[in-house]
Amino acid sequence: KRIILVGPPGCGKGTQSPIIKEDFCLCHLATGDMLRAAVAKKTPLGLQAKAAMDKGELVTDDLVVGIIDEALTRPSCSKGFILDGFPRTVVQAEKLDAMLEKQGHKVDKVLNFNVEDSVLEERITGRWIHPSSGRSYHSKFAPPKVPGIDDISGEPLIQRKDDTAEVLKSRLDAFHKQTTPVIAYYLQKGIVVDLQAEKPAKDVTSQIEKALS
Numbered sequence: 001k002r003i004i005l006v007g008p009p010g011c012g013k014g015t016q017s018p019i020i021k022e023d024f025c026l027c028h029l030a031t032g033d034m035l036r037a038a039v040a041k042k043t044p045l046g047l048q049a050k051a052a053m054d055k056g057e058l059v060t061d062d063l064v065v066g067i068i069d070e071a072l073t074r075p076s077c078s079k080g081f082i083l084d085g086f087p088r089t090v091v092q093a094e095k096l097d098a099m100l101e102k103q104g105h106k107v108d109k110v111l112n113f114n115v116e117d118s119v120l121e122e123r124i125t126g127r128w129i130h131p132s133s134g135r136s137y138h139s140k141f142a143p144p145k146v147p148g149i150d151d152i153s154g155e156p157l158i159q160r161k162d163d164t165a166e167v168l169k170s171r172l173d174a175f176h177k178q179t180t181p182v183i184a185y186y187l188q189k190g191i192v193v194d195l196q197a198e199k200p201a202k203d204v205t206s207q208i209e210k211a212l213s
């Protein structure tokens, strides 16, 4: 299956991705994680992306389309994938369709994570992540066994620099202006499944399993 996850920052995409990946053996591509890794390594791509990311704005379409174009050629992605955080603009969605068309494939389902803006600030400001795996925790809703430590690796957790109430405002603004049209783009194709993503994480997982079965 070829699946896209869409929703505002903090809606639960990163939390649900590993579960879907386990259940359906797909490759998981999270553009935000890939960009943060590039920023941390100070690659040319990372240096180009950093300023926009710090401000909560989108990086350029060409930059992320390049990353995805390269990633989709990996053998692990040939049978299916979960795209988490891509496409975020209609241009990215059109480019993705063109890439897939060349391989004779298409997007099967778009999972649309619905969460009211008012719920997102608490989710974002309480988020803790394990950078090398992308695993996320929440100080209140999904605490690690030991505060500040990843359950599986024992390595430290960090808070993302852009996970502040202030930067969240720009990220939400970008979501409403640039990504809402992406949902409309896929609605037109009849492949969108709406999720009630304000429910507890386990409940959202069941909704996803039902949608993909």
Ligand code: ADP
Pocket: 008, 009, 010, 031, 032, 033, 035, 052, 053, 054, 056, 057, 058, 059, 060, 061, 064, 084, 085, 086, 087, 088, 089, 092, 171
């Ligand atoms: P969130 O957890 O808020 O959904 P991500 O980790 O997906 O955020 O993305 C973090 C930042 O990386 C975004 O604010 C944006 O600057 C950049 N980014 C990630 N994916 C894309 C994309 N598809 N297009 C443009 N910018 C992106």
Ligand code: ADP
Pocket: 007, 008, 009, 010, 011, 012, 013, 014, 015, 016, 123, 124, 126, 127, 128, 136, 137, 138, 139, 141, 142, 197, 198, 199, 200, 201, 202, 204
């Ligand atoms: P995204 O990848 O869409 O930005 P995350 O999956 O990282 O979002 O979730 C944001 C924060 O909210 C994390 O700290 C996560 O543990 C927490 N979270 C995720 N799903 C839920 C949920 N259904 N209910 C409450 N908190 C959640």
Ligand code: ADP
Pocket: 027, 028, 029, 030, 033, 034, 036, 037, 076, 130, 131, 132, 133, 134
């Ligand atoms: P795969 O099964 O293809 O390894 P992953 O979910 O582990 O899928 O991530 C896909 C790719 O995204 C990885 O190969 C890596 O390049 C990148 N990536 C994801 N999260 C991170 C992160 N937090 N730090 C560095 N790279 C990451």
